[in-house]
Amino acid sequence: MNSLTLIRNIRVLSPEDKGTLDVLIAGDKVVAMDSHLTLESELVTEVDGSNKLLMPGLVDSLVHITGGGGEGGFHTRTPQMSLTDATRGGVTTVIGALGTDATTRTLPDLLAKARGLETEGLSVYCYTGSYQLPPRTITGNVTDDIVLIDKFIGIGEVAIADHRSSQPTARELMQIASDARVGGMLSGKAGIVSIHVGDSPSQLRLLHEVVEQSDLPASQFYPTHMNRNQSLLDAGIAWTRVGGRIDFTSSTNAQFIYEGEIPAAEAVAYCLQQGVDAAHLTISSDGNASLPVFDNQGRLVGLEVGQVESLYGAFCDAVKKYQAPLEKALATVTRSPAEILGLAHKGRVEIGCDADLIIADADSLAIDAVYAKGRLMVTKGQPCVKGTFE
Incomplete structure (x- = not known):
């Protein structure tokens, strides 16, 4: 070479x-x-x-590198990410995470997969924890995981406004965010709290409660899936007005769009038109997550898998289809996530x-x-x- x-x-x-x-x-x-x-x-x-x-190579802030899904039974667990799933789409840095399943998907396996992908050529970091609180950890607490384990840069994706979450209280979320913040300070990392936002009407109410009742800044939290619907997108814009950052998901399917999801590219263009700084906007792929397909009676009839490659496609669509400025659209998949995640x-x-x-x-x-x-x-x-x- x-x-x-x-x-x-x-x-x-x-x-x-x-x-x-x-x-x-x-x-x-x-x-x-x-x-x-x-x-x-x-x-x-x-x-x-x-x-x-x-x-710059793309920075994907949420990928289920060990696979995701499983909500439809053991046979619905999605496959792990492969090296070329990322590189074909220009993704050179990924942040691995667990989701709903922290029982058959584990943090040791996540770390092992991260190290394997890094040996193959990518840059890979991880979140400790998963959807649920109290959080799953390796050392016994969030702070120690972030300080002592090089790959861990924060915790997530912690679920709120979702029936699959542990229905956390403001006090519980405040505590783990404080632990992550201190862990980040001690180790020179972001200590970010990645937040999975479901489709409950409560939206970001819990995050606002935490910020109002504590000394934690809105920037400590990094809510994703904010393009589920127009109402949530507008709530996300309001979150940026108090110093928060929001993330959109590029992996989708026809049913999600039919039900009201806004394509990530369109969401970025809309936010930029509303005057939101590109530094507060990112897109992630949610790669290797499950995308369920239901029939008209609500029965699960199939599963699609989130694609890391969709991240580059969303960037291109933002520029070419929705006329977002090239430099600002590119920032949402490169510099903005890198800065939020502390990857200078x-x-x-x-x-x-x-x-x-x-x-x-x-x-x-x-x-x-x-x-x-x-x-x-x-x-x-x-x-x-x-x-x-x-």
Whole structure:
């Protein structure tokens, strides 16, 4: 493998537009960016970036890397994520989480899967806990998990406004958020609380109660699935007005849309039109979660699986279908989640940042190449590195 890659004459979106530059990758870092770089060595691989865009690799803040689902019985447990499920769609950083099932899906298995995916080329972090409170942990408490286990950057996805949640009180949520916050402070991590928001009319009421009754800021909580319906989306916009950040889910199906779910791309465009700062907006895939399909009598007739690749599709739709500004739409899947999650070396094309990069066609946005920590993972739109069992 060549140790140096020089991408020439390419328009750089960091996600802000930096114009046309040459970009040098050495090892796993971006080490130089300039209008014209001169470097002659047999160790250099040159890539022509003419008529292409160079963008940060996507940061997916919620993926069920060990599989999800299971609410329809053991046979409805969804499969684990594979390496190319992410890289084909330009995703180079994922945050693994448990969901409803923290019995047959466990935190040790989550950590093992994270380390396996990282060996294969991705950057992977995790949340301790799951839907339920009191939280499942490895060390015995949330603070210790975040401080002592390198992969854990927060807790989640803790469920509220959902019949599958443990129906937490404000006091219970306050306590685990405080534990996560202290754990983050002591370890230099985000200590974020990822919140699964269901379709109950209570929406974000519990989060507002916690913020009003405690010293915790709204930014401590990171509610997802906020595009379930227009009412919840508007409640999310109100949450951003008090300093909160909100996340939309890109994996969906025709039934969800028919029942009122707003496509993530449309939700982003709508929020930007309402004046919400892109730094407060993100999209995640909810990859490998189950997407149930019911008949007209409410009987489960099938299951679809959330796709990590849908994240890049949502970004493209936001720009091309819903006319969201390119740089702001890109921020919602790169810099914004990286900043919320405390990953300063991710989500940007900057000197010193990780060389997680996407080369895409300037007009169609079709992916041509993907680099993860400087390693070429996708070329000519097809994976050139596959997972161990792919």
